[in-house]
Amino acid sequence: MAATKTIEVALSTTGLTADGKPMRVPLGAEGLMSAPPGIEPELQGEHMLINIGPQHPATHGVLRLVLELDGETVVRCIPHVGYLHCGFEKIGEYRQYNQIIPWTDREDYLNSMGNNCAYVLGAERLFGIEITERCKVLRVIAMELSRIISHLVWLGTTCIDIGAFTPFLWSFQERENVYKLLEGWTGARLTTSGTRVGGMIADVPDGWVEGLRGFLDRFPKTLDQVDRMLTKNAIWVGRTVGLGVMSPEEALNYGLSGPMLRASGVAYDVRKDFPYLDYETYDFDVPVGTNGDVYDRFLVRQEELRQSVRILEQALKRLPDGPVNVDDPRIILPPKHKATSEMESMIHHFKLVMEGPRPPIGETYVPIESPKGEKGYYFVSDGTAKPVRWRIRPPSYVNLSAIPKMVEGHLLSDVIAINASIDIVMGEIDR
Amino acid sequence: MSEHLTQDHAAPAFAIVYPGQPGDAPATPKQVPHKGGAVNPSVAALRAKFGPVIGRHDVVWNETTVFVQRDKVAEVCAWLQSDPAQSYEYLSDVTAVEYRDAVRPIEVVWHLRSIKFRRFLRLKTELPKDGKTPLEVPSVWGVWKGADWLERECYDMFGIKFTGHPDLRRILMWEQYKEGFPLRKDFPMRGRFSRSEQLKNALSANPEARYSMEELSIADAFEDLPHDMRKRIGGGERTGE
Numbered sequence: 262m263a264a265t266k267t268i269e270v271a272l273s274t275t276g277l278t279a280d281g282k283p284m285r286v287p288l289g290a291e292g293l294m295s296a297p298p299g300i301e302p303e304l305q306g307e308h309m310l311i312n313i314g315p316q317h318p319a320t321h322g323v324l325r326l327v328l329e330l331d332g333e334t335v336v337r338c339i340p341h342v343g344y345l346h347c348g349f350e351k352i353g354e355y356r357q358y359n360q361i362i363p364w365t366d367r368e369d370y371l372n373s374m375g376n377n378c379a380y381v382l383g384a385e386r387l388f389g390i391e392i393t394e395r396c397k398v399l400r401v402i403a404m405e406l407s408r409i410i411s412h413l414v415w416l417g418t419t420c421i422d423i424g425a426f427t428p429f430l431w432s433f434q435e436r437e438n439v440y441k442l443l444e445g446w447t448g449a450r451l452t453t454s455g456t457r458v459g460g461m462i463a464d465v466p467d468g469w470v471e472g473l474r475g476f477l478d479r480f481p482k483t484l485d486q487v488d489r490m491l492t493k494n495a496i497w498v499g500r501t502v503g504l505g506v507m508s509p510e511e512a513l514n515y516g517l518s519g520p521m522l523r524a525s526g527v528a529y530d531v532r533k534d535f536p537y538l539d540y541e542t543y544d545f546d547v548p549v550g551t552n553g554d555v556y557d558r559f560l561v562r563q564e565e566l567r568q569s570v571r572i573l574e575q576a577l578k579r580l581p582d583g584p585v586n587v588d589d590p591r592i593i594l595p596p597k598h599k600a601t602s603e604m605e606s607m608i609h610h611f612k613l614v615m616e617g618p619r620p621p622i623g624e625t626y627v628p629i630e631s632p633k634g635e636k637g638y639y640f641v642s643d644g645t646a647k648p649v650r651w652r653i654r655p656p657s658y659v660n661l662s663a664i665p666k667m668v669e670g671h672l673l674s675d676v677i678a679i680n681a682s683i684d685i686v687m688g689e690i691d692r
Numbered sequence: 693m694s695e696h697l698t699q700d701h702a703a704p705a706f707a708i709v710y711p712g713q714p715g716d717a718p719a720t721p722k723q724v725p726h727k728g729g730a731v732n733p734s735v736a737a738l739r740a741k742f743g744p745v746i747g748r749h750d751v752v753w754n755e756t757t758v759f760v761q762r763d764k765v766a767e768v769c770a771w772l773q774s775d776p777a778q779s780y781e782y783l784s785d786v787t788a789v790e791y792r793d794a795v796r797p798i799e800v801v802w803h804l805r806s807i808k809f810r811r812f813l814r815l816k817t818e819l820p821k822d823g824k825t826p827l828e829v830p831s832v833w834g835v836w837k838g839a840d841w842l843e844r845e846c847y848d849m850f851g852i853k854f855t856g857h858p859d860l861r862r863i864l865m866w867e868q869y870k871e872g873f874p875l876r877k878d879f880p881m882r883g884r885f886s887r888s889e890q891l892k893n894a895l896s897a898n899p900e901a902r903y904s905m906e907e908l909s910i911a912d913a914f915e916d917l918p919h920d921m922r923k924r925i926g927g928g929e930r931t932g933e
Contacts, residue, residue: 343864348881350849351874355881386753389726509709513781513807516838526706529782529807534711536720551704621726623752626803626814628784639803641789650789654803662841691864 308336311673315344319422319677322687324661326676333672338665342658345691353651357617358384358458361651366452368653369689371414372632374443375407377456382537383627383638384458387620390592395583396460397538401576402473403443403455404538404629405569409480410439411632411684412562412569416487419559419681423500428487435483438476445469458618459593460586470577477570477577484566492560501556505667505679508553515663518656519634520561521683525553531630543572555682562684565632592618617646626654633657633684653692657685711807718810724754732756732813734778734806742768757814765802765817766830766856772804772813773835780804780813783832786842788850790877797821800829800852819852831857849875868897 314325323344329337349368353361365380366373378400385392392400413436417429440450446465447455455462491497507517512525522529530547532540548564550557586593594613595606622644628637634656641650660683667683668676712718729751735758738746745768747759760768772780784803797818804813819827831854832839843854844863851873854860861867865874870893871884883890 343862343866346864348874351879351881386724389724389753391723506705509706511837513709514837516783516836516842526704527709527711527807529709529711534718534807534810535812536718539720541717541719549708551706551708553706623726624757624789625753625755626785626812635784637784637803639785639787639801641791643791649791650787652785652787654785658841658845659838662838666837 313676315341320680321418321685322690324680324685324687324690326664326680328668328673328676330673333674335668335671335673335676338668338676340661340664342661342687342690345687347692349692350651350653353648355647357646358388358620358648359617361648362456363452363454366454367688368655368692369411369631369633369636369657369686370451371411371686372407373451373453374403374447374455375411375629375631376636377453378404378538379627379629379631379636380638381456381458382629383625383640384620386625386627387623387640387642388458388592388618389621390459390587390589392459392587393584394581395464396585396587398576398580399461399465399585400456401538401540401543402573402580403446405572405576406439406443406473408569408632409566410436412566413439415562415632415681415684416559419678420491422677422681423497425491425494425497428490431483431486435480438479442469442472442476445472457586457593459589460584464585470580473573474577477573481567481570484563484570488563492563498556500675500678501559501682502554503552504555504671504675505682506552506554507663507667511666512553515666516659517634517663518659519630519632519684520558520565521634521660523548524550524557524561526551531628531635535628537627537629543575545572555678558682558684619644619646628654631656633686633689634660653689655689655692657683658690661685661690709807712810713808716810721754726753727751729754732811734758734772734780734811734813737775737778738768738772741771755812755814757816759816759818762817762819762829764830765800765815766832766835768815769802769804769832769835778806779808780806780811782807783836783838783842784812786832786839786846788846788852788875790850790875792877795821798827798850798852800846802832826853827851828853828855830855831860833857849873851876 309330311328311330314320315323325341327339328335349364352364362377362380365376369376413432417432420428443453444450446469447453447462507525509526512522512527526549528547528549533547545568548561550561590609595609599606600610620642622642624641626637626639628635636656637654639652639654640648643649664680664683667679731751735749735756738758745761745764749756749758772778782805784805787801789799789801797820799816799818802815804815817829819825829852831843833843841863843857844860846852847854847860848862848864862869872879
């Protein structure tokens with residue numbers, strides 16, 4: 262059994278009313294569901310159509326929601342997506358395996374390093390490559406750093422949506438520190454393209470590990486600040502408790518994954534259940550909620566940030582020396598100084614770049630635990646240098662498809678909180 | 693809504709579902725063989741239950757693929773989900789594959805996952821490109837609600853109809869998109885229409901008509917629109933997205 266930790270939802274008296282019930286702001290919301298007696302019948306049942314987005318700061322991108330309202334209560338929600346559709350999967354069919362990596366940056370752009378690693382994990386399975394030990398640990402570091410970035414952006418933007426401004430500044434400041442680290446490693450902040458099939462673009466530079474260690478020392482203090490500011494805050498609790506509830510059975514049936522699924526009480530984490538990159542040898546807990554509402558999703562993500570710090574600390578401790586790339590000339594380019602000075606290396610370089618490495622005929626689907634949920638790349642190869650089919654399994658697309666179910670019966674202002682709790686990235690949804 | 697609001701948040705509402713079986717210790721797969729890995733035990737169970745409906749199976753890179761007769765997919769999936777010895781509670785993905793081959797059939801792919809037994813199974817069905825077989829498979833929306841948008845996307849990109857899906861519309865492309873199905877191999881990467889045709893279509897679209905008739909009818913909003921807009925939308929003109 263995977264080590265699993267249940268979050269105790271303990272509320273201080275500041276978040277509770279006198280009889281121990283959570284306090285709720287705005288007050289009086291209960292009364293809206295049933296019309297008070299004596300109200301004129303013609304005023305009941307008149308529904309209003311309201312359009313949110315696609316250009317709206319609270320939709321986290323170009324999401325459009327058409328809502329049917331009864332007063333302020335949502336009767337029905339029809340989401341529209343596709344405004345960012347770029348046809349990544351089509352383009353991938355015209356590219357060699359290494360040339361697709363820059364596209365993976367741009368789908369879930371808050372988790373670009375994580376996507377790079379997830380993509381090459383799938384491609385390496387398809388090529389039958391075993392990567393080096395140092396590369397495994399470096400990829401774990403890359404993936405956990407991108408999880409931290411993604412959760413920090415989620416935290417900041419959700420705070421803004423609900424009306425808290427200060428945690429946004431704290432979380433974006435810490436995110437900037439992670440971006441500085443990634444920039445030192447890959448040369449780019451957002452679009453890292455940090456991996457190659459069989460290894461990484463580069464080893465970490467001198468002093469980088471110390472920089473990461475410094476970040477890991479400071480970061481938990483920021484998390485404590487956010488915790489103190491939000492977890493027992495009456496307004497925060499009032500705006501999030503009881504919203505968008507999904508039971509464990511519903512959450513599984515709707516295909517939710519990641520923190521959305523775990524907040525509903527299903528302790529499913531790909532890192533524990535279908536491990537990759539030796540995640541089973543790291544000691545970390547999987548936070549699980551028991552109420553399946555927006556508040557529990559917040560608690561789960563907050564705890565995941567702490568667990569990521571734990572994983573990063575262990576990864577730094579075990580980071581072995583040795584090569585980053587596999588020793589396989591069919592996959593890995595020769596070093597630059599050889600390619601420009603030796604005939605054989607130059608031919609080798611030319612053939613790899615122009616023709617590209619060829620995997621055997623086959624197909625594979627390798628899932629990973631992205632910050633949004635189960636992300637997987639499905640490859641079908643016909644033995645040529647370009648995939649027949651390259652499919653992204655987008656977690657936030659499937660998570661978002663449950664939004665009509667989650668917002669039904671809630672207030673219009675709660676739609677914003679529920680939508681924020683899904684942690685969508687439109688680049689990944691529309692692809 | 694009201695019971696959620698008054699529910700005491702300190703008391704757990706749901707029992708926690710733990711994946712796997714006691715004593716399992718899943719580990720990162722090492723030295724995965726290309727062919728000839730272990731077959732998922734669900735394949736034998738499927739054969740025993742459904743017999744000739746189940747076609748051949750392959751194991752590639754330790755992942756089991758089972759071919760299922762086209763019209764029986766929903767039945768097979770419902771059994772896989774509900775049978776306690778299989779327990780595929782989770783639908784990871786629905787997609788399709790078209791090969792670079794004029795005769796090789798299009799394959800529709802379902803990626804199923806059993807949380808309880810930590811198993812992964814790939815179901816496939818073949819749709820021959822002979823021009824006679826309709827591109828239709830039964831929808832599994834009745835089994836997993838998560839199939840809703842995945843099937844819509846598959847329809848949008850490949851033109852495969854999922855019979856029984858409650859709302860099979862285009863999802864990533866706009867509803868009036870006329871150029872076909874982008875992920876089919878006969879679809880050129882830059883689209884079927886020339887740039888000037890695409891520009892012409894975009895300019896002639898009416899940007900006001902952003903709501904579907906369905907959306908307008910649910911809210912009785914259609915009658916409140918100005919007369920000229922009512923006429924244009926009522927005539928079927930829409931830009932969709």
